[in-house]
Structures are given as structure tokens and as C-alpha cells.
Amino acid sequence: MDMKTFSKSSLIISTYNWPEALRLCLLSVRQQSVLPDEIIIADDGSTRHTADVIDDLRPLFPIRLIHVWQEDDGFQLSKIRNKAIATSSGDYIIQIDGxxxxxxxxxxxxxxMRRRGTFVAGSRVLMNRELSDKLLYLQKSRINPFQSGLGNFCNRFSIPWLSRYMADRYKPNDIYALRGCNMAFWRDDLVRVNGYNEVFHAWGREDNEIAVRLLNSGVRKRAIKFGGAVFHIFHREVDRGGCRENDLYLSDALLHKTVYCHLGIRQYLDIIEPAPLAEKEFAL
Known part of the structure; x- marks a missing residue:
């Protein structure tokens, strides 16, 4: 399939105070067989060390590497993703974590995998602590899918024909069969539902809730299995104390068949223009 027949893509990478992992992630982006048209780092309040990593790597990329930063005010992933999407100039958004x-x-x-009227939900491969520490120390971004230290065997491979077969067959209506660390959307679909819901101030369910609103708006979910593989660096689990409240927000969207959230991306669209050809940074 000729990628040039499609519109522009933006890769959005969310991060918070783990510059070593972000550097490894960006090195793996640099080695992609097909690059996005731009990369946007959605930074939820990291210290200067993260900005230094981005500045050091920027000259290595033939595409724009944009840093969107906000002050550290607790877990504000929905907000920084909205700001990054508002900054993006691509028509298609691929979303990962750093x-x-x-x-x-x-x-x-x-x-x-992109098709109009759909969004895409991917999965991940978990790495154990030993392999993660080794890759972080060596800053080695190539992974052999058969090496030890990897879980989720079927998620390790890129098999295009099998991926195409599975796309509309794997749990098409299951809002829990997705992860925010590996998703993709048309930008105008995100704007239509007002992007991420910024009432979420703790880990969890913001990705399921936006999927509910997209489905309610008539956008279908597709799965990317045997493709779009990502390898998750081991770390301690985040505090999940806010999950109960977040579950209530999700239940409300399901119950009321919500399409549009009130606190979302549109508040930034009037103040943030899509990034021009020169690299740009925002602190909002």
C-alpha cells in the first residue's frame, strides 16, 4: 500500500519524568521503516532532563520533533494529550506512551490500518525487569521477538495479511480491549467528540471513555493484532487510587450514550495553531 496516497500523520508520545525510557522510545521511532510526518512529545510536567533528551535527539530526525509541556499538577494525561493533539498538523494521530x-x-x-470512520486499538508486549534494565543501560532499541524476557507471544510480530484479517474481527465492540499506549485516530473524529475528557485526574479509564464516545458518535473500532507491536519497559505500577472515581465517569458515558465531553480539546483550538514547519515548544 502506497503511504503517499494518505494524508499526514502525527505520532504523539506521552511522557512524565523518565527521560531514559523516552530516549529509548525515540531511538526506536528513528529506526522506523516508515516515519510519521511529525513527532509530538506530550509532557505532563517533567523536569528539564526530559527537554534535554529531546533537544539532543532532535538533530537526528529528518522530521519535526515538537515538545509540548505543561506544569506538573498531578496526573493530567488527558489534558496534555489534548494540548498535543491541538498542536498537531497531521490528519491522523498515532498515540503511544514514552x-x-x-x-x-x-x-x-x-x-x-487507517480507514475513515474508524479508530484503531492496539496491544503491547510486556518486558521483564532484567531485559528492561539491559535495554535502558545499553540504549538498544532493536528487540528480537524470540529473546527471553518478553511476554504476550502473539503480540510480538508484524504479519500484515493476518493483521488485515483480524482488524474487524477481534472484539469490535469491547471497550476494554484497548490500551491508550497504542491507539490511533482521525484528528477530526477526536475534535468532534471534544478529545479527551479532562475530568480524569488519576490513572485509568480515560482511554476507555474516549472510545465509548467515539463509538457513540458512529466511529467504529478496529483492532491492530499481529501488527503495530510495542514492547513495554518494566516499571512499578502507578497509583490506582483514582480508579473507582474514573470507573464512575466511564459508567456515566456508557449509561447516557455520551458523545461530547464538556472539558476537552476545544478550549485549546482557539489558542494553539498547528505547529508550523519550524520546531515549536509550548508551555501552557
């Missing part, structure tokens, strides 16, 4: 190492065909696989 604690992932990407399979070299990750972007290619996602671009081959």
Missing part, C-alpha cells in the same frame, strides 16, 4: 520500544514496522502497520 515507556515503549516500537517494532520497526510499528508506524507502517498503523498507517496501513
Amino acid at each position: 515507556d515503549l520500544v516500537l517494532h520497526r514496522h510499528f508506524v507502517r502497520d498503523h498507517l496501513s
